[in-house]
Amino acid sequence: MPILTIKNSGKTHDAAPGTLLIDAILAAGEDIELKCNREAKCDSCHLFVLEGKKSLTKMTPAENARLDAMVGVGSKSRLACQCSLGEENVTVELLGALSG
Numbered sequence: 001m002p003i004l005t006i007k008n009s010g011k012t013h014d015a016a017p018g019t020l021l022i023d024a025i026l027a028a029g030e031d032i033e034l035k036c037n038r039e040a041k042c043d044s045c046h047l048f049v050l051e052g053k054k055s056l057t058k059m060t061p062a063e064n065a066r067l068d069a070m071v072g073v074g075s076k077s078r079l080a081c082q083c084s085l086g087e088e089n090v091t092v093e094l095l096g097a098l099s100g
Contacts, residue, residue: 005091006030007050017087021047021056022080025092032096038081040066045080046073048093053078055086 004013004024013028022045025032036042040062049056053076059067063082067073072095080092 002052002055002085002087003089004028004085005051005089007091007093015085017085019085020081021078021083021085021090021092024085025080025094030094032080032094034081036081040079040082042066043070043079044096046070046095047078047080048074048076048095049078050076050091050093052086052088052090055088055090056083057086059083 001014001016004015006025006028009030011028011030013024015024033044035044056078060082063079066079067077
C-alpha cells in the first residue's frame with residue numbers, strides 16, 4: 001500500500017492503489033476546499049509531486065487544459081482531484097490558493 005507524505009505538514013497516510021490523490025490528502029487530515037467539485041476547473045487542489053510522480057495515473061485532457069491556464073505551474077504540477085495513486089509512495093507539496 002502506497003504511503004502519501006504531505007511535505008507542508010509532515011502528515012502521512014496509507015492509501016490503497018487507485019485512490020484519488022485528493023481523497024488520500026483529505027483522509028490525512030488536510031483541509032482543502034474543493035471549489036469545482038473535482039472537475040478540474042479551479043486550482044484549489046494544485047500541488048507539486050516531489051516523489052512518486054510516475055506512479056500516478058496519466059494526466060487527463062481536462063487537467064492538462066486547466067494547468068495550462070494557471071499561474072505558478074511547473075513540471076511537477078498536478079491537480080489532486082484528477083489523479084489516482086499507483087503502487088509507489090508519493091510525496092506532495094500543497095499549493096492551492098498560492099498557485100494563482
